[in-house]
Amino acid sequence: MRRFSVALVCLSAVTLVASAQDALTPRERHRLDEGELVRRPRTTRAGRFRYIGGTSWLRVRAPRREVWRVIDDVTRYPRLLPGVVEAREIERRPGRRLVYLRHRYAFVQASYYAVVRPDPERYTIDFELDRTRPHDVRAGRGFLMVTRWAGGRESIVTWGIRADVGAGLLTGVFAPLLRDWILRVPECVRAELEPGRASC
Secondary structure (H helix, E strand, O other): OOOOOOOOOOOOOOOOOOOHHHHOOHHHHHHHHOOOOEEEEEEEEEOOEEEEEEEEEEEEOOOHHHHHHHHOOHHHHHHHOOOEEEEEEEEEEOOEEEEEEEEEEOOEEEEEEEEEEEEOOOOEEEEEEOOOOOOOOOEEEEEEEEEEEHHHOEEEEEEEEEEEOOOOHHHHHOHHHHHHHHOOHHHHHHHHHOOOOOOO
């Protein structure tokens, strides 16, 4: 397979919001109550990088401690991150992990190393591309955050990502698909936690 410079997911935060509830509009909160995925896609430029991505939110019927146990487990990444076919923890230090990730979608494949920083006190994981190691993406940062909802019985999963998919064929043809795809992570988390949900 040819390898393209395409950022698919899992790379630390665009901007961490103080809480998912404060960031949402009344209409978005209503959509969350209805079980819908709320998305805010975004394209930005910073220097020589052109980022796609954005932020997405979804209500999960589980307290955040249960959600945290799922998202803090690297072995679950192939089920939590769309297109991931391999996830390996390379090294671990206090507050920091190095994770190798490989994505595949049709004939497109990308691999890279991400520096992952879990913060269990804030129920937040942020991560960024390790540019000192081989990578098929130009740049990227992201975060995954769990906040209380419905008095703590349920949770809101917030996912933020911005990634440079590089130039060429993928930018023109696949960028809209990738933007939609990489914002689906909260749906994958919900599928892992709620019985009967289709896998992501």
